[in-house]
Amino acid sequence: MTQQPPSTETRRPDRAALVIAAVLAIIAAVIVYSTATARGGSATRIGPGAFPYAIAACLFVLAIWTAFEAVRGDFPEREEQQIGPIVWIVGGLAAQMLLLHIAGFAIATGLLFAATARGFGRGPLWLTIPIGIVLSFVIWVIFAKGLQLSLPAGPLERLI
Known part of the structure; x- marks a missing residue:
């Protein structure tokens, strides 16, 4: 041998x-x-x-x-890319851009939050969408009412 x-x-x-x-x-x-x-x-x-x-x-x-x-050649080997999470996140960004002036900041950004959470494998959509909308609405109130900045208002924001 x-x-x-x-x-x-x-x-x-x-x-x-x-x-x-x-x-x-x-x-x-x-x-x-x-x-x-x-x-x-x-x-x-x-x-x-x-x-x-x-x-x-x-x-x-x-x-x-x-x-x-x-x-x-000092970079570590990269993992295989998974297309599913990327599609969820990019889809969420596209939905936010398309809906921002129609549905308002809270709803559009809430959908982005839910799609990003789904892309990272967290929570069902029926739970993450309302959580995202509530968090986004709180952010809208802080920026629009507290700091007097102009953010797109939709039906939810017009309630205040």
Whole structure:
């Protein structure tokens, strides 16, 4: 019997991480371009115009770091993605956006709460929908009445 030498398993570069690094670099470049071409900037070097450059620099450093780690293959193996929870959460967001001006903040955000809870595998819809609506209504009262902010009002909010 011949004994096989222990194989050194080399991991290939992580393509998903390389794509993330490229997207981070593109976002940094867009921020720099947008800030450089914006009109009305101040003549001083340090001011509000400096912060977009600082954010872009941080994003660019993160892009380089992510690319370096991707090439080295240091990212842990990812789990298989489950499409069901993603569909519930994205569906909840779509429902909120579509119903926000029709049904109001409390009902639309309550449906988002219930769909997100369902996506995370928590509670039946018959329980999470009313809980979400009540929590969202309390938030609406705090922001709309307490802080005088304008949030979309529906039939439930018009009761107050």
